[in-house]
Amino acid sequence: MSISERSAASVDRPAGGRARWPFLQEPPGLIVYMSLLVLAALFLFGVAFALTAFSPVDLAVFATLVAGAAISVEANRRLATPQHAGLNRDLLGAWWFPVVLLLPPVYSFLIPVPVYLLVQRRLRQTLVYRRVFNTASVGVSGFVVSVAWHWMIAGDFMGGLRGDAGVTEQLTSVPGVLFALAGCAVFTVLNTLIVALAARISTGTKSGLLPLWDREALMVDTVELCVGVIVAALAHISLFLLPIVVPPILLLQRSLLYQQLQTAARTDPKTGLLNAPTWEQEASIEIARSRAARNRSAVLIIDIDHFKRVNDTHGHLFGDQVLMGVATTISHQLRQSDLLGRFGGEEFVVLLPGADVNEAWHAAERLRVEVGCMEIAVEKVQVTVTVSVGLAVAGEHGNDLVELLTAADLALYRAKETGRNRVCLPGGRPEGGTVPDPRETTAAPERPQGIADA
Incomplete structure (x- = not known):
């Protein structure tokens, strides 16, 4: 289960009903929580933007990774991914993790914006304010991990915020790869906790957070982590190597379709329970x-x-x-x-x-x-x-x-x-x-x- 679609699956629900302003129909606690997260994301983005020196090389890497994510979104659409299959899965994190590892932290806020715009327009529409919340959740999670990653290499916190050069060299060493995998795992866990808390507030339950992973979701997340680090390493060597990983990612995405179709046939679309x-x-x-x-x-x-x-x-x-x-x-x-x-x-x-x-x-x-x-x-x-x-x-x-x-x-x-x-x-x-x-x-x-x- 990918990070992006875990967000949509956990928080998004059909926008039916007679409410003219659905946002105002949400629980007040959820409105406050979503608003605080979006404001925090905007604040952190402003700080990082002011400290970042944008370079043509970084912009080229960012554009290439966005293009790879766009191909994945379009492939999902071509595969006719079930719209109401409960927890939908994809491998978009394979393109987001390289942004966290290769580029300054400010790009962690930028990458989900075009990706979610494509998802909203081409793949799966949902309430706009929930899509904004998902974007902020991915951005904040990626920013935290990216700052920690760059801080470790630069040796000072301000260098971590700026995203000093030299971090990509760590992807050629065993300790660097292990640390990159750990960072991407933290990204996944942090984003999941943010969204699970929103789901808990939305449903009004007092029984703790929703179950975060099953065995299938854990396996997909592990594959996503490994593929993301591989993409980052190849992008560090040369951007011209990235087309090599596109077919394997699309093939892995196709293999997930069988599980999604099984889930769609077995579960109720509104509650996720057995039909x-x-x-x-x-x-x-x-x-x-x-x-x-x-x-x-x-x-x-x-x-x-x-x-x-x-x-x-x-x-x-x-x-x-x-x-x-x-x-x-x-x-x-x-x-x-x-x-x-x-x-x-x-x-x-x-x-x-x-x-x-x-x-x-x-x-x-x-x-x-x-x-x-x-x-x-x-x-x-x-x-x-x-x-x-x-x-x-x-x-x-x-x-x-x-x-x-x-x-x-x-x-x-x-x-x-x-x-x-x-x-x-x-x-x-x-x-x-x-x-x-x-x-x-x-x-x-x-x-x-x-x-x-x-």
Whole structure:
């Protein structure tokens, strides 16, 4: 997963809804955070620009690297990269890392500008202010690493800010290459943390930062680091060698397309969760495995209360934020072995392998409470939503996925009919169990209902 597209995947969402000024519909904390980062980027760019002596050689290197990035963007477009494949990946960092290593730090702010303009116009459009935030994030991350890299060579901080000549010679030594790889890794981590924090503020969750990498993303980032340093070394030797690396980079980019298409076919485009067909397929396999091992498993159907009212009151853009927030909150409360998917509309489904009635009940209650504690800001007002949960357990309410989904759907209907914001079973109290019968007790909301009571 490339740096640029991690930004877009983590922060960008469809610009639907009725909001005339989408920026003002964001949580106030996110607006402040984005604004501070952009202002910091502008300030640091001004300082670096004032100290930098631009040379024709540096400008030629910069133009050549921009041209390489432009070829990669156009190749992505020709490859018909999925627009809604969840976390899209590319190898644009292979052209950005050489800017950090070869040129004065001021160029780290300049390189994402033409690249993102091309991405916005030719590849994938998104809200402009989020694209500006992504540009600032890449610029600040690259600037910090570039200053450290030049500071190490120049021996003084001001020399690091100016980008004194001589740093490129380090790319011909083993210690220099290792330090360059470490610097590019810091670039990747820093940019990811900046964007992950923005995503956390945007969704309004309190469960920590989003997961940053999976095994596939880590592998792609490692390849990107290595290719970026190779491009930098070749550019140091001669700019005429750079055309040699273009075909391998495009071939690597093409190899990423298969994974992206797989992801697009398996995941829901708005939340990044498993879509209904994929969840049903994997849940059926897991239930069959549990039955063969004589283990229990439970199915939850989770429905956001009065979600249509959310869309009608605040617009579909805010509704998308609610879906993302609920999906993130639920995923943070589940075990790694649990299976979470979006069933359609405002419904989510969860498979809890190995859970009996009591364990499933407590897990569902925890999810209900956590979602009720989630706050999303709209027009400076903190809005809360609630969920109703239907619960069914294999062996108690059915033996296969179809029977369990039918029973859980009946339980969800009962939860809606008895007041919402509660967990219900399909029938009465299970024999020998300690779970309260929803016909005898009702779950009191942990927080004011907010929209759900509007």
